[in-house]
Amino acid sequence: MPSKLSMVNLLRAGLTYMGLRGRTAVIAIPYIWLLLFFLIPFVIVLKISFSESQISMPPYQPLVQWVGNQWSDIRLHLNVGNFLYLGEDSLYLRAVINSIKVAAISTLLTLLIGYPVAYSIARAKVTIRPVLLMLVILPFWTSFLLRVYAWIGILKNNGLINNFLMWSGIIHQPIVMLQTDSAIYLGIVYSYLPFMIMPLYANLEKMDLTLLEAAADLGCKPFKAFTSITLPLSMPGIRAGCMLVFIPAVGEYVIPSLLGPPESLMIGKVLWTEFFNNRAWPVASAVAIALLLLLVLPIVYLQRTQDRQVDSA
Amino acid sequence: MNAPVVQSDLNPNRKVNVWEDPAATPYVRIEGVSKYFDKFVAVDNVSLNIYRGELFCLLGGSGCGKTTLLRMLAGFESPTMGKIFIDGIDMHGIAPYARPVNMMFQSYALFPHMTVEQNVGFGLKMEHRAASEIADRVAAMLKLVKLEQFTKRKPHQLSGGQRQRVALARALIKQPKLLLLDEPLGALDKKLREHTQFELVNLQEQLGVTFVVVTHDQEEAMTLSSRIGVMDHGRIVQIDIPKNIYEFPNNKFVAEFIGSVNLFAGSLVEDESDHVRIACDELERTLLVDHGISVVSNIQVGAQVWAALRPEKIHMTLDQPTTTENWTQGVVQDVAYMGDSSVYLIRIASGKVLRVTRLNVSRHAHPVTWNQNVYLHWDSSSLVVVSA
Numbered sequence: 102m103p104s105k106l107s108m109v110n111l112l113r114a115g116l117t118y119m120g121l122r123g124r125t126a127v128i129a130i131p132y133i134w135l136l137l138f139f140l141i142p143f144v145i146v147l148k149i150s151f152s153e154s155q156i157s158m159p160p161y162q163p164l165v166q167w168v169g170n171q172w173s174d175i176r177l178h179l180n181v182g183n184f185l186y187l188g189e190d191s192l193y194l195r196a197v198i199n200s201i202k203v204a205a206i207s208t209l210l211t212l213l214i215g216y217p218v219a220y221s222i223a224r225a226k227v228t229i230r231p232v233l234l235m236l237v238i239l240p241f242w243t244s245f246l247l248r249v250y251a252w253i254g255i256l257k258n259n260g261l262i263n264n265f266l267m268w269s270g271i272i273h274q275p276i277v278m279l280q281t282d283s284a285i286y287l288g289i290v291y292s293y294l295p296f297m298i299m300p301l302y303a304n305l306e307k308m309d310l311t312l313l314e315a316a317a318d319l320g321c322k323p324f325k326a327f328t329s330i331t332l333p334l335s336m337p338g339i340r341a342g343c344m345l346v347f348i349p350a351v352g353e354y355v356i357p358s359l360l361g362p363p364e365s366l367m368i369g370k371v372l373w374t375e376f377f378n379n380r381a382w383p384v385a386s387a388v389a390i391a392l393l394l395l396l397v398l399p400i401v402y403l404q405r406t407q408d409r410q411v412d413s414a
Numbered sequence: 415m416n417a418p419v420v421q422s423d424l425n426p427n428r429k430v431n432v433w434e435d436p437a438a439t440p441y442v443r444i445e446g447v448s449k450y451f452d453k454f455v456a457v458d459n460v461s462l463n464i465y466r467g468e469l470f471c472l473l474g475g476s477g478c479g480k481t482t483l484l485r486m487l488a489g490f491e492s493p494t495m496g497k498i499f500i501d502g503i504d505m506h507g508i509a510p511y512a513r514p515v516n517m518m519f520q521s522y523a524l525f526p527h528m529t530v531e532q533n534v535g536f537g538l539k540m541e542h543r544a545a546s547e548i549a550d551r552v553a554a555m556l557k558l559v560k561l562e563q564f565t566k567r568k569p570h571q572l573s574g575g576q577r578q579r580v581a582l583a584r585a586l587i588k589q590p591k592l593l594l595l596d597e598p599l600g601a602l603d604k605k606l607r608e609h610t611q612f613e614l615v616n617l618q619e620q621l622g623v624t625f626v627v628v629t630h631d632q633e634e635a636m637t638l639s640s641r642i643g644v645m646d647h648g649r650i651v652q653i654d655i656p657k658n659i660y661e662f663p664n665n666k667f668v669a670e671f672i673g674s675v676n677l678f679a680g681s682l683v684e685d686e687s688d689h690v691r692i693a694c695d696e697l698e699r700t701l702l703v704d705h706g707i708s709v710v711s712n713i714q715v716g717a718q719v720w721a722a723l724r725p726e727k728i729h730m731t732l733d734q735p736t737t738t739e740n741w742t743q744g745v746v747q748d749v750a751y752m753g754d755s756s757v758y759l760i761r762i763a764s765g766k767v768l769r770v771t772r773l774n775v776s777r778h779a780h781p782v783t784w785n786q787n788v789y790l791h792w793d794s795s796s797l798v799v800v801s802a
Binding site for chain 1: 488489490509510511512515516517519521523524525526527536537540541584585588
């Protein structure tokens with residue numbers, strides 16, 4: 102077995118052979134990572150979305166087929182039917198719209214809750230800031246699934262809240278909280294709150310506080326100073342936090358299926374059903390691709406134009 | 415070192431300096447103000463009067479409390495003890511946004527997301543002025559600070575000097591009666607600083623605003639101010655016009671802090687109303703000072719005092735002076751050529767090194783050079799007796 106050092110030398114020799122220097126190699130690592138774990142799976146999904154369903158293993162027709170032994174015997178089965186089908190059945194559109202609605206409202210709620218939290222941590226004493234940040238991250242030490250399950254125990258008809266309210270005599274009939282839309286919002290806001298707080302904190306923490314003093318000095322009252330100085334300056338943090346919450350929330354599957362009503366129409370659930378229940382891999386892949394185009398591209402475009410505005414400003 | 419001194423006491427339009435007029439009421443009255451941060455005393459029992467139209471400098475090293483004092487005037491800190499009156503009104507409990515003062519911050523604190531125009535107009539917008547009025551006044555103010563062509567720029571697209579002018583314009587737009595400036599020229603390079611110093615003085619005279627400037631730069635203080643308050647360890651150690659701060663420092667700290675100085679430790683051997691004599695271990699002869707030391711009270715014969723002598727007030731010759739007092743001799747240890755002047759370090763018999771400066775009046779090299787024996791003498795009026 103070669104020693105570590107000789108392995109490194111071998112690697113270096115190999116890289117030199119390929120015309121790569123150390124620095125290029127270091128930069129290459131994240132690119133290779135993205136290529137392997139993002140681009141290739143994406144291409145696979147893309148490929149499946151253009152193929153035809155069939156009862157087989159795997160349950161779709163290969164995109165490229167050789168029917169003979171010659172190059173001319175190549176057969177390409179490019180099927181755009183899956184995408185057309187998404188347009189035909191209003192289920193998918195409704196699911197997407199509903200998912201965007203749920204994600205947007207949850208993102209707004211997360212922002213409304215997360216901003217004051219991030220603000221107060223950023224303005225807390227330097228010595229206790231790490232503790233407060235630790236408390237924000239603390240839930241991550243438990244599995245996401247377990248934490249969502251814990252909410253079932255809290256919300257169900259004979260759960261913590263209802264039991265307490267009945268015991269204290271405030272109510273006599275349990276309030277239905279589980280399997281409601283509100284429970285979905287609660288779950289999403291609860292789960293994604295740290296993703297909102299972190300970028301907001303990072304932004305607010307580095308803000309120059311003499312700007313607020315300057316505003317006050319010019320006759321600006323504290324609340325007005327917040328809306329005209331702090332808020333606009335924290336826009337990059339708000340944007341980052343909203344992206345981090347909104348994008349995964351649109352495709353969220355676990356929370357709506359555990360906490361939401363069975364009939365809740367969310368694209369993540371639709372995808373799951375197509376994929377696992379209907380074994381319609383091509384349609385499921387088409388849903389995934391369509392969702393990506395529908396969401397990520399406009400967001401990337403938005404981000405780029407805003408960056409350009411900042412640069413040119 | 416050779417900055418021109420703007421001496422307001424030479425201003426022909428002003429017969430009596432306002433701070434010497436007993437009938438004048440001070441615009442800013444600081445009465446026994448102290449500020450503690452936990453146990454640390456930042457400002458220690460400061461009392462100070464500043465009059466309308468003055469350009470008052472608070473001068474001191476870092477951590478001397480000058481900025482804390484300024485921040486208390488602006489309302490960002492509240493005094494632990496004592497009172498501050500501005501225009502006769504007790505400022506206790508009055509928030510910064512309600513005070514009749516504006517401040518120019520050391521970092522300028524320009525709003526990075528606003529254009530030059532929006533920055534300057536911010537104060538007026540807070541007063542809910544009409545948009546047309548804001549536009550007019552902003553345009554006039556930007557013209558005053560010569561930034562007309564930069565109205566649409568953001569702060570990060572400006573040079574240091576331009577930012578400084580935006581900050582000044584923003585602080586002046588509300589026409590405050592009192593403008594506080596925290597190290598206004600600190601971030602500028604030397605040439606720009608000198609230029610801006612005069613602009614500030616002109617602007618102040620033009621607008622008649624009372625300026626309180628905080629600086630650690632004695633040259634800046636000398637050039638700008640009508641009066642200087644020198645601070646050390648949270649206390650005001652001397653308040654006077656620039657000339658007197660330099661020529662008549664009343665203690666060792668001020669003498670050493672402002673400019674460079676040769677200090678002789680000695681004991682008082684003769685104390686008359688018109689002259690004093692000081693015996694100094696480091697000099698062969700006694701020092702004769704041609705004025706009494708009434709400025710420094712409670713000093714009696716035999717007391718330990720310091721005599722301060724500015725480097726430019728020492729005459730350096732190759733011949734032995736004919737006088738019996740106020741001279742010594744030594745060897746040139748070092749010469750530093752500064753362009754307009756040269757600094758000589760002369761080691762005298764006792765081993766003490768004296769600093770002597772001489773203007774380079776002639777273009778040709780000075781006859782004085784390394785290891786040369788020279789005689790040093792000075793006028794008895796050049797010496798100042800200061801307390802420790």
